[in-house]
Amino acid sequence: MxxxxxxxxxxxxxxxxxxxxxxxxxxxxxxxxxxxxxxxxxxxxxxxxxxxxxxxxxxxQPPTSQPPTLPPPYIAGADWVDTQVGPSLQIRPTRNGRDVSGDGTADEAWSEVLAMESDADSPGMRAQFDCHWTFARLVDPDKPSWNLEPDRPVVSEQEMIAARCNPGFAEE
Known part of the structure; x- marks a missing residue:
């Protein structure tokens, strides 16, 4: 050896x-x-x-391992609240929703959101959710909720990332 x-x-x-x-x-x-x-x-x-x-x-070569795909639910709750910037959907991910990886998990989690709050179904809201799903889980994994606002503009993925998932105006 x-x-x-x-x-x-x-x-x-x-x-x-x-x-x-x-x-x-x-x-x-x-x-x-x-x-x-x-x-x-x-x-x-x-x-x-x-x-x-x-x-x-x-x-x-050292083995590469990916975290296992964890079972749903990925979303514990989603509630509309009034904030200084207007209506905001506060999405609370479960521990599995914070830790899961794998193809299709964002779609599955978004489906859970829509099952709770069907009026969230808009391109801007989905783009904000995808940004939070991809980046907020890494940057602030224990953030209590991901807040999506329907009044935010629909922007490109690069603009969404540059705005830290909050395009158009400051995070509420």
Whole structure:
């Protein structure tokens, strides 16, 4: 196992470099191949342990794990309130709604909102919800509610992100 350690480290550095776009380029972290023949790794003739082997790379790369898709409900409640900026739908996500990931979960959560408050169904409200679903959960995962206002303008995704999910006027 000790003989493989430099090769494993090199493979991990290369894998990290691939993520950063550096592996195999002039900007690569590692230098030229070693000419030191005293290293047990460089004298190994078994091709299954070389970085060029796909088997070697698949067993040497750190595993990537995604959080499991958690079951609904994702929304605990949604209530209309009057605020200084006008009507606001305050959406309260469940713990699973705060922690879930995966394709289709935003659609499923929005369906839960609409089942509670069908008059929330408008493009601007959905865009605000999607912004909160994507970003507010990361930036402020324990925010008590996500507040969506129907009077906010419909804007591009870039403008929505720049406005921190609150386009048109300040967060209430």
């Amino acid at each position: 000790i003989a493989r350690r430099p090769a494993v480290v090199a493979a991990l550095v290369c894998a990290a470099g691939l993520l950063l776009g550096a592996c195999g380029s002039d900007d690569a972290v590692s230098g030229p191949p070693s000419t030191d023949t005293s290293s047990p790794v460089s004298s190994n003739t078994d091709s299954s342990n070389t970085p060029e082997s796909s088997t070697y790379m698949s067993t040497s």
